[in-house]
Amino acid sequence: xxxxxxxxxxxxxxxxxxxxxxxxxxxxxxxxxxxxxxxxxxxxxxxxxxxxxxxxxxxxxxxxxxxxxxxxxxxxxxxxxxxxxxxxxxxxxxxxxxxxxxxxxxxxxxxxxx
Numbered sequence: 183x184x185x186x187x188x189x190x191x192x193x194x195x196x197x198x199x200x201x202x203x204x205x206x207x208x209x210x211x212x213x214x215x216x217x218x219x220x221x222x223x224x225x226x227x228x229x230x231x232x233x234x235x236x237x238x239x240x241x242x243x244x245x246x247x248x249x250x251x252x253x254x255x256x257x258x259x260x261x262x263x264x265x266x267x268x269x270x271x272x273x274x275x276x277x278x279x280x281x282x283x284x285x286x287x288x289x290x291x292x293x294x295x296x
C-alpha cells in the first residue's frame with residue numbers, strides 16, 4: 183500500500199492506494215498516529231485509491247475520528263468507491279463520518295469548520 187500525503191489549507195490529506203486490510207493497516211496507523219501526535223487536527227482521508235477495506239481498515243478510520251473529535255479538529259472522508267462505501271454501509275459506519283464526493287469539498291468542509 184502506498185500512502186500519499188499533502189497539506190492544503192492547514193489540513194493534512196492522506197490518500198492511501200491499494201488494499202486497506204490487516205496486512206497494510208499497521209503502516210497507515212503508525213503514520214496517522216505520528217501526524218496526530220505532531221499536532222495535525224484536521225484530516226481528509228481521500229479514499230479514491232482504496233480498492234478494498236477490511237475491519238482492520240475500519241478500525242483505523244474510527245480511531246482517527248475519535249482522536250480528531252474536538253472543536254479544532256475534524257475528519258472528512260472523500261472519494262469512496264462503490265466497494266468501500268458498501269463495506270461502510272454494511273458495517274453501519276457510514277453515519278459516523280462526514281463523507282463528501284471529492285477532495286475539494288472535503289477541504290472546504292474543514293476550512294469552514296475552523
